Amino acid sequence: MSWNAVVGALDSHRGDLSRYLREGGSTLFREERDLLGELEGRYLVHLQCNSGGDSISLARLGATVTGVDISDEAVSSARDLARKTGVRITFERADVYDWLQKASREGRRFDVAFASYGVICWLPDLRGWAGGIAGILNPGGRFVLVDFHPAADIFDRDWNHVHDYPSGGEPLLLDAGVGDYVAASNEGLTPAGFVDGVRDFENSASCHLFRWGLGEVVTALAEAGLRITALREYPYANGERKFTRMRELREKRMVPPEDVPQIPLMYGIRAEKS
Numbered sequence: 001m002s003w004n005a006v007v008g009a010l011d012s013h014r015g016d017l018s019r020y021l022r023e024g025g026s027t028l029f030r031e032e033r034d035l036l037g038e039l040e041g042r043y044l045v046h047l048q049c050n051s052g053g054d055s056i057s058l059a060r061l062g063a064t065v066t067g068v069d070i071s072d073e074a075v076s077s078a079r080d081l082a083r084k085t086g087v088r089i090t091f092e093r094a095d096v097y098d099w100l101q102k103a104s105r106e107g108r109r110f111d112v113a114f115a116s117y118g119v120i121c122w123l124p125d126l127r128g129w130a131g132g133i134a135g136i137l138n139p140g141g142r143f144v145l146v147d148f149h150p151a152a153d154i155f156d157r158d159w160n161h162v163h164d165y166p167s168g169g170e171p172l173l174l175d176a177g178v179g180d181y182v183a184a185s186n187e188g189l190t191p192a193g194f195v196d197g198v199r200d201f202e203n204s205a206s207c208h209l210f211r212w213g214l215g216e217v218v219t220a221l222a223e224a225g226l227r228i229t230a231l232r233e234y235p236y237a238n239g240e241r242k243f244t245r246m247r248e249l250r251e252k253r254m255v256p257p258e259d260v261p262q263i264p265l266m267y268g269i270r271a272e273k274s
């Protein structure tokens with residue numbers, strides 16, 4: 001599986017993350033903090049949590065956190081990080097669709113569901129996903145999503161407009177599999193300091209992405225009965241250098257070079273259950 005293959009390479013660049021977290025550091029960015037609001041005493045599920053840095057940062061804000069991810073390697077790395085950081089979190093290895101259905105059936109309910117930075121593109125069915133999230137939220141609970149903007153997917157790495165705007169969950173085969181985006185982003189995604197780690201990683205497992213437009217994400221959440229209370233578009237991408245010649249502004253905000261007009265590179269949604 002492509003995610004299992006890449007986790008070691010991604011983690012190899014993150015430096016002493018447990019020490020950084022233990023000493024009060026956070027891997028969260030301002031945008032998700034603003035959308036999430038107060039977390040003290042809340043039950044929170046972090047969907048597609050990867051290696052758990054954000055899950056631990058959320059727990060440090062007072063939430064009781066359950067992290068869910070399909071990758072055995074990511075979950076094992078997340079458990080290890082939580083143990084070294086001394087934070088109690090439950091990490092569950094599961095496909096997000098199976099997990100949402102099972103949790104709902106078992107009557108598990110959460111005040112907050114959260115997912116961020118490279119999650120929608122792995123989902124083949126937005127309706128099932130959004131319905132599943134609505135099914136595990138308490139009345140008054142909220143879902144927060146921060147992800148890369150599909151508008152950015154019309155460009156190749158050199159900012160040439162070469163692709164259609166994503167729609168319909170069109171599958172896209174990535175022969176090269178999940179890449180080492182932490183290495184490609186240099187210091188952008190390593191708040192504890194960048195370490196060289198694994199060099200020139202090549203993934204032997206291919207994977208499929210699913211191309212969705214922003215309207216489809218919002219519509220799926222609305223049709224699941226969630227009330228959209230915020231939809232924010234940001235003209236920068238936090239941490240990730242997806243394109244060449246990106247410029248870095250404060251707080252690790254990556255923006256296009258000066259000769260490329262501004263477009264939204266990231267969006268955030270808050271949706272609430274009545």
Ligand SMILES: C[S@@+](CC[C@H](N)C(=O)[O-])C[C@H]1O[C@@H](n2cnc3c(N)ncnc32)[C@H](O)[C@@H]1O
Nearest residue numbers: 003048049050054069070071095096116118122
């Ligand atoms: C780019 S990462 C998300 C980044 C993450 N928020 C973080 O803090 O590092 C995408 C994650 O989605 C997970 N994933 C992909 N498909 C999934 C599925 N069907 N169910 C659960 N997790 C999935 C991958 O294993 C991977 O860890």
